[in-house]
Amino acid sequence: MRLTFLSISLFALTLTACSSTAQSNKIIHSSPEEAEIEQSAVTSKPRVEYAPLKTVDMAARQSVVSAYDAMRMRQWDALPGYAYSAQNDHELGNYPMYWYLRQQLTSSQGFLPTTELKKFIKDNPRTYVADRLKAEWIIAAVKQGDYRTASTLGPVHINNSQAICAYNQALAASGQHVDSTKVIRVIKGNERCAEMVGALYRSGQLSKSRLTDLFRDAVEYDNKFMAKKYAGFLFDGTDFMQYQAIIVNPMQWLATQSGTAGSPQQAELRAIAFSRLARQDRNMGITILENRGPELLSAKDLQWAYSQFALVAVLNQEVRADAWYRLAKDSRLSDYNSAWRTRAALRQSPIDWKWVEKSIDLMNPEQKKETAWIYWKAKALQQQGKSSQATELYRLLQEQHDFYGQLAQEELTGKIVIPPQAAPVTDKELAHIKQNTGLQRAVALFRLGWRAEAVPEWSYAIDGLKDRDLLAAAAWAEQEQIFDRVINTSLLTKKEINFAQRYIAPFNGRVGQQARQVGIDPSWVYGLIRQESRFVQVARSGVGASGLMQVMPGTASLVAKQIGMYDFSPSKVNEFETNAILGTNYLRIMLEKLGGNEILATAGYNAGPNRAVRWRDNLTQRMDGAIFAETIPFTETRLYVKHVLSNAVWYDMLLNGKTSSSLKKRLGMVTP
Template identity: 35%
Template sequence: MFSNKRIAGFALAAASAVLLVPAAQAKKPVATFASEDDIFLALRDASRNGDAARAAELAGRLGNYAMPSYVDYFRLRPRIISAPEQEIRDFLSRYEGSAIADRLRNDWLLELGRARNWMLFDEQYPQFVLNDDTQVKCYALMSKALKGQNVADDARGVLVNPQNYGEACPALITTLVQANQFTLDDVWAQVRLIADSGFAGTIKRLAPVTEASETTLMQALDKPDAVLARGPGGNRASHEVFIVALGRSAKNNPSRAVDALVAGAERLNEREREHAWAQIALQTSMKLAPDAIVYWHRTNGAPLSNDAYQWKARTALRAGEWKLVKSTIEAMPASLRNDPAWIYWLGRAHLAEGDQETARKLFSSITDQTNFYGQLALEELGKKISIPQRAEPVTPEELAPMADNAGFRRALKFFDLNMRFEGYREWNWELRKMNERQHLAAAEYARQKNVLDRMVNTSDRTKTEVDFTQRFPTPFRDVMAAATEKLGLDMAWVYGLIRQESRFILNARSHVGASGLMQVMPATAQFVARKIGLSGYSQQQMNDLGTNITLGTNYLNMVLHDLEGSQAMATAAYNAGPGRPRAWRSTLSRAVEGAIFAESIPFTETRDYVKKVLSNATYYAALFENKPQSLKSRLGMVAPKGFVPSELP
């Protein structure tokens, strides 16, 4: 028998041993969740973070969850590099034909490409339905090139957006150089394109095929003025590095870049000089500098990037040089030239030259498109914008399959969980299989479920079976009418803005913190609340319908009055802040059409936003007033501050 003293000693030792157990070996407490939905959301986060152990543990708690395909996907995704091939094949087989299976195949193809496992890649790639991943496309072309196929032209069509290149696209470029399918001209065109986008890591990957050192290339990006101070050098590589440095320097100091080019021009050949001027012209165009048009003239017929072609055309539009507009659009790659924007402006250029027949053909080719440029083209043909005849209403028989659609049910579940990305993927995956009547039925189902953004986007896809009550809904019309009537504000314009801002999602929140139906920024909301005397306002009220509309409409009214009643400029101000449209207007040397002002907005998001909002507003006005409308009148003219109205053309 042990004495009490010895027992006490053993107890003390045991307690000490517990204290000495390393933290890593201590058993972690099991997290508690309020519901299976909360577990599922935690599983999604663990999978995104690459935490395979956590994902497996959480997935194990969801054995009977309503969406087993996503539970399995989130469990497998963090292990896709190490998972047995058969496990991946089993998943693809089990969920064949589903959106999530196509997503996993996308993930797997990326890993197979990185591993250069071309046998499996080539087997799986034809089964990738969406085929919307630039890196996967680059790997597919790389696989073909390694088998001796000439893919240079296809590669040039894919290699246009460096932000999507990843590892795959630089590897493709290297492969094509080694296969003698890409020349140094191709390589340096890519380096200039990537430098414009600022992706230093991607340029590093290309250094071995440029004949320039990585150090020199990085200096052109990070310390361009030091490169310019040395001048162009004496060989092709040093000339190209100098040209890259010109573009980087011109971002901050165009005059310095121009001086450096003028000083070193004689050491460059004619084509190099054209590329050099294009580098400077692109940067000065995006600053709306008046000298940009001079620099574009010095590029002559040099091949340009897609961005450069568009900015050359925009600069010519601002300057009223229709001949240059025409020649620039005609030089664009077909994929760009066939965009409705450039079809419209090419038609306008022909019209300016007196070639009415060609202009009418171009305009007529896009008047069936219910977008900004389709509307403008319609007006060029002497017509106004009206609401097309409504398709026959959806029948109960057409609607029933939508309610039974498993993909739509998953999408609605995701919307309830605020997993909008996954919800959009499921919804859009189902739309691929549907005809126009089914699209209308799906849109009507979305209306019944109060998912108005899906109603709008789904109905927007139809060409002949059209229902504009789906495309341009007017929820909360009593609240909106009261708010706009009080301010004397155009309700069609406000609805057009909301359609673009939030697609009628009440709790929408942008990546920069804008909230609610009218996507008002927190600081803006506070400012407007003070200005209109809204006492007791707090940020928590921003998703309240009445408060959001009150603050949003009052702010819109403020910027409209601040910008002399121009809806084009006020729309830009709502998106980019009121100071920027004033700055953009100040660079004009003459009055320009609102459409030209919109087309030449330097911010891509704002440029797209202004066009869509005013296009929307024109259709809303046609619905409200039940008569044809003019988008051109809504756009008006934009002139420099103090411009004499009598001088308007």
């Protein structure tokens, strides 16, 4: 996937703030940023019913197909008729009415088809479509102020932040208890989540201090929509107008201020003004902060203001960021900013490992349990000669198979080995999982090419399954050549590990053959494709990248010209051969342009070669590859590089029959 933005946007980079996987009471799990799998509303037992596979009524199925075409053409009034004629399709016959009712809910200006909704939900128990309609109904009811209906319909059983927020808004507005600590974690930048926060605050279930933290984080992330919403909850009319003036021109507003703040609201506005100034003109801003900060801000707010300048500086890879973070002392930072405080310390020359350790200790209890920070704290202890403490932390990561688990394994044993593998899926297990009616629906949708409907059906159907059933579901996906579901389903297992599924290598070696033809490592190419598209040939990113290797249209045309592919046309970019040839050649070009360094070439493939060159040239001396990867300023590219190179280690063993491999060797050193 190519990055298209030209300058650092904190909001674009930071909607998820954490860094890796988290360990809670010695249990390590994936955090939102590093997680490889889609998040879902986890249940403890299977949601859907089980029934034997049956032959589909093809006339009824054709009605579903016709309804799908009508839905895509926005011919909503035609759908009830198709719903009637599709009734005998036991797998997908409920979809025409689902599409119709969903449209009624999402476009409603007042009237909600309550009778039809109740009937549909009653007639389709334990199905994704019923729970999705229920979620949409909750959103629509809350928009109309019907909190009683919304609270009765809940809780929400799918991973839909707007519905979850709407439901909890309804509870708070109705005077019912809400676990605010839990629901705050699901907040996304949308109207319903903003209004939920307001309802929690007004009902006394969210403190002003916590709301202020959310407000500051939104300002820091440059999330203008949520920041404005939170400001509306915190400030009255006059102060709110001052907030709007700060967003436009913080330097001009600060020029009107003098002396000690006259109220808590004014003190908060001043802190926010310095945060905005850090983004607009950090060079002039830091001078103002140093000269007037002690006059205008409290000691704590002054520390927080320094953290804002430090964040912008470290994202621009400036050495001075570390000094500013030290001036922030122990002030409360967002998870994202806390992570960058440690990364800034890692970029120093020489590295002050004691400060690295302290910066991690300053994180909140949950963040410091993430595998990234367990690993880097262990490294800090190791570098300070505290070997036994370092070893104890490395051992916490032994059962993690990601970037940090691999690095920890090398620290402990000097090599990376494939963990014990689960027994193969039996015919009996496969036959059993094929009775999962949710998976039956998902497979039927995949066969029709309707991925937008198929993926959530699949995720819903596997929620709550135990390890052996998950492996069987992945095996069924492999039979159907739905390779992204193979990987993502197998990744959910807790104890039963199957790397042949998690690191599947489809297409009969044709990818490896193409890689060898252009002179690059097949393991690296497989690792990249797994991250780019999960081997979905029709994958298309939000910025227009296409196919297995997610090649941008402009890049495809340029590479085709360079390698003499004279019959190239944009319509061919999703074809396997064309995409593989273009993608592997582009990766080879990146490798040659960036001195044969896989880290830089991987970063260049994702973010563009000029950015990779700039990040390299910002170095003042040779840097350990793991630190370079950890401190790439773009969140997407940082995660991308770590996933691709971690994938490549496993593929190297699986494809070449090796008993061990090394991530450290692959990372190497990055030289300016």
